[in-house]
Amino acid sequence: MPGLIGFTDKHHKYSDKMLLSMRNLLKYFDSYVDEMLYYDENIYASRTSLGIINQGKQPYILDNRFFSWIEGEFYNQEGLKSKHNIASETDNELFAKIYNSKRSFDFLRDIDGYYVAVLYDKKENKIYLITDRNGLKPLYWGKVNDDFVWSSELKGFLGHVDFKPVIDSQSVEEFFGIGYLLENRTLLEGVELVPPASVLTFDLKKSKVKSIHYWYWKDIKPIRGTIDEKELVEELGSLFKQSVRKRVKRKEKIGISLSGGLDSRAILAAVPEDYKPLHTFTFGQEGCDDIKIARKVSEIKGAAHHFCNISHENWLEQRTGNVWATDGNLNLLHMHASQCISLMKEFFDINLNGFAGDVVLGGSFLRANNLDKKIDSKIIYDVEEYEIQTENFKHWYMIDKTDPYFINNRERRFINSGTVLIAKEIEQRKPFFDNNLIELVYGIPDALRYKSYIYIKMLLNDFPQYYKNIPWKKTGFPIGWSKTRQFSVKVKNKISREIGRLIFKSPELRDYTDYPLWIRQDPAKSFFEKVLLSENALYSGYIDRNKIQDYVRDHMEKKADYHNELCLALTFELWLQQVFEGKYRDTKKKLLSL
Secondary structure: OOOOEEOOOOOOOOHHHHHHHHHHOOOOOOOEEEEOOOEOEEEEEEEEEEOOOOOOOEEEOOOOOEEEEEEEEEOOOOHHHHHHHOOOHHHHHHHHOOOEEHHHHHHHHHHHEEEEEEEOOOOEEEEEEOOOOOOOOEEEEEOOOEEEEEOOOHHHHOOOOOOOOEOOOOHHHHHHHHOOOOOOOOEEEEEEEOOOEEEEEEOOOOEEEEEEOOHHHHHOOOOOOOOOOHHHHHHHHHHHHHHHHOOOOOOEEEEEEOOOHHHHHHHHHHHHOOOOOOEEEEEOOOOHHHHHHHHHHHHOOOEEEEEEEEEOOOOOHHHHHHHHHHHOOOOOOHHOHHHHHHHHHOOOOOEEOOOOOOHHOOOOOOOOOOOOOOHOOOOOOOHOOOOOOOOOOHHOOOOOOOHHHHHHHHHHHHHHHHHHHHHHOOOOHHHHHHHHHHHHOOOOOOOHHHHHHHHHHHHHHHOHHHHHHOOOOOOOOOOOOOOHHHHHHHHHHHHHHHHHHHOOOOOOOOOOOHHHHHHHOOHHHHHHHHHHHOOOOEEEEEEOHHHHHHHHHHHHOOOOOOHHHHHHHHHHHHHHHHHHHOOOOOOOOOOOHH
């Protein structure tokens, strides 16, 4: 995503031209707003942004000692100003002034935000990289010789003249084994993500890096004693609505990417009624359940609903370039909104995203045998079906909850990559990651979240018109229906479907995509075969070429379904060509013209 870029220059061998080259790798559109190219005898730094959220000119300079850059925003500015008795016009100014007054990063635990920041203390010759509590906005770092480099995108490192990209073999194994990377690893050796809730310090004099957490999951205190469910439902609903309200500002163009699930629908319902006009957007193939459900709930809200059609003809169009945009982190199979982002941009600049609501409130990773337990390798295997050693988890996961592991990995490293892609053009806000909401949710026993128990009660209590009679795509039924009623309707629907097949010979269409079929159809079929069967394919240096070729043949001949494996292989091959050969980098270029 657009954001922060910089490096140190211990031996005075670089220039602002290299900084410009690195920053340009983060730019996808001429409309981006570029900050000044800052440099002195120690560092080079800059920022490029969408220009939607005002953070003033950067860096913000305080007493000619502190220089700060920020990408993102705070949602509790007024509370921070009041607590620390500081006046400021922007979050960046507020951040620098609080640090200057405290000379400590303890205040970071109070920030409710979605951001990354860089603070340069010129007097102490130290650089600090800071992430918010959840680390959902990426910031990469690495050392090149004795120098320190940071970038909001992995590709920024490719503009550094002394950085030589080398593929990390463990990351490749994870990508093909699990489908995404774990913890803070990247596909390039020597480059990592700054961990969540962290301050990463680089001492220019010593060329040493130190990392500390300013907040831990274990800081959340469990609620003791008897819990009144009615009161809990009221409190959850209140905090959720407050979270949404904090992320809706009157003069901004705000919209919602809306599916047939529970989470984005809850955000839609919680948007203040006086916010107008409100736009919603759904992608999928014609007639899919997501579109039908999204249209219904949009009508209740009075929001203008828009639809982007995905078909076998267009689904792959811009995903080749979007492999570049997501730094190879995201299997192109899951770039569902690729060809729809520019259409969304016509109606809103900021998207309220239902990201991970099913985890936070719905407890989707909870199992009957892992409630209120610390994460371990057995729990991970039971849920995700992959083996991992957990001896290095240490303090970050030291809480009697398993969700922090899945949030930090599957959500942060996989699902979040989809929102990072959209953020190339549209700012993202994620109401389910409000500090107050998180602290309440993870203070209650897991049993209350198991199988969305308390979540469903909250939704029916606070937003009945959106849930009582409108189905949840996952089950096909409204969440308030009893199992007896669901069974009765299932029987009736089955009879109706059988009659329909006999008379009309047409299958029922439910899902929003059909990737196994679409890969077997042109233009995707020809492209997969062209890239993966090429004698010059680069992936053969890292994974078994014969196995991939067998996948191609068996899938195309309908002997098996390898659509996931083929998309992983195509993603990896495209990224290798993007990094080492400079190909397939254009995010706007359509497949047919490649």
